[in-house]
Amino acid sequence: MLCYYLRYIDLHAIYEQLPAYEPGHVTPALANIPPALCDTLALYFDDLGYCLSEDIEEWRDHPALDIAALAGDLIEADIEGIEHSTGCPAPTAEDELTPHTLESLLRFASEGRSNEKDDYGALHSLLIYQYDALCSLHSSSRLDDSLALFESIASTREVMMHCHRELIGKETISRQARARAALAHRETNAHRATAIERWHAEGHQFSSMRAFARSTFRDFGVTDFMTVYNWLREARKGSNR
Template sequence: MSETRRYLQHIELEEITKPSTEWLSIPSQLHDLTAKAFETLYTCYGENTNQNPADKQITERLIDDALSPIAKRIYEGKQTPEGQRAYSRGRLFSTSLSSLDTEMRGVIQEQASMAALMIYQIDRLIDLQKAGSIESILDVFADLSNLHGELTRSEEYECVMADAEWEVVNQASKRAKLRHKETNQNKIKALAEWEKTGHNYSSMAAFATQRRKAYDVKERTLYDWIRGHCRQKL
């Protein structure tokens, strides 16, 4: 039996997974957060819901898989005084962070896990709303807000890193092209010098040994240039 069926008491996954189905099980105020959570979950697991909508069983499995690592961190967090206080107030995301070093917060949380926990907390909000537990609603909503903020920052960081990686690759490509251009120019100059003064050297090897530094290449490279050039003339 899927753990999701035990965790989610109010969100009807059939509504989520069927296109153009109205979300009657979720208050309209929570639609945007819910859509964000499921979109992130599907994206993290490579499910293209525009081309091939995920069915209920797939969605249940994704939520179960994503909740597993963060559930372990919640359990560990409960062992600390800070975490126990957060857990007693329904702040599960805060509980999961309480066992981590400060510098690790925000990077240890996987996007899929945060998205799945958002779905779980939204379901809890619906339950608390029906029960009229105002104080608990505020605690869970605060935790949900922190989750959403952390997930957004994580995605923005991922975009920044992707842009930075592209820029590094782009700059490296430009430098490689520049070096290649400079090498070709040096080759042309070296061959021109050989044509003009090559008779002053005892051999191609001697020319390569004495003139390699002038063209910023290895001796073997310069020798191969000259030899190839001479063979083409035969």
């Protein structure tokens, strides 16, 4: 699987088939998604594709596997971010979806949508994470559990739509605010470069990239170790291309 937290949905197949998928047609289904959920999830994965592409109109020109891998990374980062901010662990694809695991997943979703109510991207990933579990339950014909999860999904969707309305309602950033943002961006880039250099020099002293980020993130002007971790992960991807 291309995402540590998705136990059912085949991201590669999604992005291979999505460009030709026609909403409203029950067959053929989109990848391995249950037909009743295809139109909804096609929309969410299409939006995610736009977020991952430099050109909003041309993401479909990218290799499906590349987009799928990026999508998996983004969902992982968002779910890990929610775990970090809430202190509530999220069941992974390695966890069997038992009633106890489902209870943990529902608790994580509740904490996540409450804590990330202003972060549209995190809510979007949380919703995909929940739908993935719903697809798994559906494939096992676990109706009662599916209904409980669907209620949780409906709550997450409501919070996400409220967040979306708030974003749409905000005024365009002023020139002065844009200038401040540009300065902050330059400062962030400087911290990012320093973090990468230090990782190359001292990374061998730590058990993992994540351990390095946890230990040093405050040295780079950020308040969350995930920021440094994502910087390093992006730099590694860039060096491997």
